[in-house]
Amino acid sequence: xxxxxxxxxxxxxxxxxxxxxxxxxxxxxxxxxxxxxxxxxxxxxxxxxxxxxxxxxxxxxxxxxxxxxxxxxxxxxxxxxxxxxxxxxxxxxxxxxxxxxxxxxxxxxxxxxxxxxxxxxxxxxxxxxxxxxxxxxxxxxxxxxxxxxxxxxxxxxxxxxxxxxxxxxxxxxxxxxxxxxxxxxxxxxxxxxxxxxxxxxxxxxxxxxxxxxxxxxxxxxxxxxxxxxxxxxxxxxxxxxxxxxxxxxxxxxxxxxxxxxxxxxxxxxxxxxxxxxxxxxxxxxxxxxxxxxxxxxxxxxxxxxxxxxxxxxxxxxxxxxxxxxxxxxxxxxxxxxxxxxxxxxxxxxxxxxxxxxxxxxxxxxxxxxxxxxxxxxxxxxxxxxxxxxxxxxxxxxxxxxxxxxxxxxxxxxxxxxxxxxxxxxxxxxxxxxxxxxxxxxxxxxxxxxxx
Amino acid sequence: xxxxxxxxxxxxxxxxxxxxxxxxxxxxxxxxxxxxxxxxxxxxxxxxxxxxxxxxxxxxxxxxxxxxxxxxxxxxxxxxxxxxxxxxxxxxxxxxxxxxxxxxxx
Numbered sequence: 001x002x003x004x005x006x007x008x009x010x011x012x013x014x015x016x017x018x019x020x021x022x023x024x025x026x027x028x029x030x031x032x033x034x035x036x037x038x039x040x041x042x043x044x045x046x047x048x049x050x051x052x053x054x055x056x057x058x059x060x061x062x063x064x065x066x067x068x069x070x071x072x073x074x075x076x077x078x079x080x081x082x083x084x085x086x087x088x089x090x091x092x093x094x095x096x097x098x099x100x101x102x103x104x105x106x107x108x109x110x111x112x113x114x115x116x117x118x119x120x121x122x123x124x125x126x127x128x129x130x131x132x133x134x135x136x137x138x139x140x141x142x143x144x145x146x147x148x149x150x151x152x153x154x155x156x157x158x159x160x161x162x163x164x165x166x167x168x169x170x171x172x173x174x175x176x177x178x179x180x181x182x183x184x185x186x187x188x189x190x191x192x193x194x195x196x197x198x199x200x201x202x203x204x205x206x207x208x209x210x211x212x213x214x215x216x217x218x219x220x221x222x223x224x225x226x227x228x229x230x231x232x233x234x235x236x237x238x239x240x241x242x243x244x245x246x247x248x249x250x251x252x253x254x255x256x257x258x259x260x261x262x263x264x265x266x267x268x269x270x271x272x273x274x275x276x277x278x279x280x281x282x283x284x285x286x287x288x289x290x291x292x293x294x295x296x297x298x299x300x301x302x303x304x305x306x307x308x309x310x311x312x313x314x315x316x317x318x319x320x321x322x323x324x325x326x327x328x329x330x331x332x333x334x335x336x337x338x339x340x341x342x343x344x345x346x347x348x349x350x351x352x353x354x355x356x357x358x359x360x361x362x363x364x365x366x367x368x369x370x371x372x373x374x375x376x377x378x379x380x381x382x383x384x385x386x387x388x389x390x391x392x393x394x395x396x397x398x399x400x401x402x403x404x405x406x407x408x409x410x411x412x413x414x415x416x417x418x419x420x421x422x423x424x425x426x427x428x429x430x431x432x433x434x435x436x437x438x439x440x441x442x443x444x445x446x447x448x449x450x451x
Numbered sequence: 452x453x454x455x456x457x458x459x460x461x462x463x464x465x466x467x468x469x470x471x472x473x474x475x476x477x478x479x480x481x482x483x484x485x486x487x488x489x490x491x492x493x494x495x496x497x498x499x500x501x502x503x504x505x506x507x508x509x510x511x512x513x514x515x516x517x518x519x520x521x522x523x524x525x526x527x528x529x530x531x532x533x534x535x536x537x538x539x540x541x542x543x544x545x546x547x548x549x550x551x552x553x554x555x556x557x
Contacts, residue, residue, distance in 0.1 A: 035535045255519050259478035261469035263525045353538045362546045364505035381538040420536040
């Protein structure tokens with residue numbers, strides 16, 4: 001199996017390369033971040049045919065011909081807030097490419113907004129409950145597990161489109177289906193989960209996001225290959241990439257990805273299994289080939305996690321640069337002026353960050369405090385209730401041109417509506433995944449243009 | 452690669468951070484597994500918490516992983532309320548990983 005995307009905006013050409021040369025059973029595109037569905041839901045509320053990944057059609061055009069020719073199943077969560085419309089979009093591409101008999105399955109059931117609206121549930125990591133968000137709630141989507149995808153695989157779908165599904169479950173499902181792993185075979189599910197977790201961020205396991213020149217060099221990142229895994233029936237696997245692609249696969253790239261965004265490595269909570277990665281061993285077996293063994297698992301959690309998207313006001317931001325001798329002192333003066341201006345604007349009590357990019361914007365007040373930069377960028381960001389307040393923030397930074405220290409330049413301003421995410425736990429019996437098989441596309445009429 | 456004796460964590464390890472709600476995860480992995488015991492003794496919970504003073508406001512949990520030659524941390528209240536609502540330029544805390552590599556080895 002291969003990974004065709006690690007996030008919504010990921011490169012498309014490495015996915016096409018994998019589809020054409022990877023001899024894959026399955027190609028997975030993982031494209032949903034925490035608030036992607038909430039943002040997609042807002043688009044859908046303006047346009048009922050929208051709300052899925054804007055790159056879906058382009059990705060399908062790139063990989064469908066090779067996947068259909070080779071019998072590779074495509075699995076993706078690009079359905080976002082509108083999986084049914086996404087499924088229709090896949091069929092439209094198939095029509096355009098003249099690919100008859102394409103079987104598209106759409107998995108729904110992740111949307112639990114109605115249940116959340118009807119119940120008062122505590123937010124995880126917060127003292128609030130769902131009733132505190134009621135007015136501003138946009139979306140609520142539960143992380144479905146691999147079990148939700150099995151009917152679509154059993155039906156022989158060529159393309160499976162979902163909304164929210166736990167990222168590694170997109171990979172675990174075809175392994176369960178292919179090898180006939182039982183839903184309570186926790187050690188094997190844990191091993192399959194690890195394969196999914198290693199692949200879900202695409203190039204992050206093949207040399208992306210790890211290069212540090214002179215310390216850890218990675219060749220040809222401009223054409224880094226996306227990963228594929230050769231998985232055995234016992235769940236052990238080899239992680240590799242296509243020959244003649246950039247990047248590298250070794251113990252370090254695999255270990256960094258294994259731990260990425262995992263909290264307790266012995267208890268990685270997922271809908272299908274609690275993964276135990278603490279005893280995993282990576283063994284190089286050839287150039288850019290690493291064998292993975294030792295993952296296990298224990299019984300799945302009783303509840304499923306759901307992500308809520310809600311409106312939380314606005315963030316107003318402005319930036320201005322200073323350079324040359326005394327840049328840091330002029331930047332500091334600018335920040336001092338801006339703090340006074342926040343009082344004038346009635347925003348002094350609002351949560352804000354006033355910082356110097358190049359000095360303290362990344363790692364706080366202590367690290368790097370004793371270094372003198374050649375240039376700094378003043379940055380002011382303020383949490384606001386209204387759009388007008390947020391616009392005022394950028395205006396105050398811009399006014400430093402005529403009213404601030406010498407030599408300020410390159411002002412940028414931004415206002416963004418905050419769509420925040422929170423999590424709740426949902427009982428399993430509330431969630432009823434469904435699999436919809438869409439009709440085969442007919443070929444376009446002769447002379448007709450593709451939609 | 453450095454040919455002189457290693458001076459800083461950067462000379463013997465790689466690091467990666469990730470986000471989980473308002474928590475940052477931080478993994479430090481020995482480039483040569485032989486350096487794992489040094490990593491594990493150097494990177495105590497207290498040391499990491501002190502290093503990220505002013506950035507990490509909550510508890511820090513440590514996981515030692517000898518099979519992987521890695522030490523892994525979960526740092527609470529580290530991301531300005533979480534990626535989706537943070538005022539920070541680097542809302543994910545992605546750059547936090549590099550900061551730890553500045554720690555001297557002696």
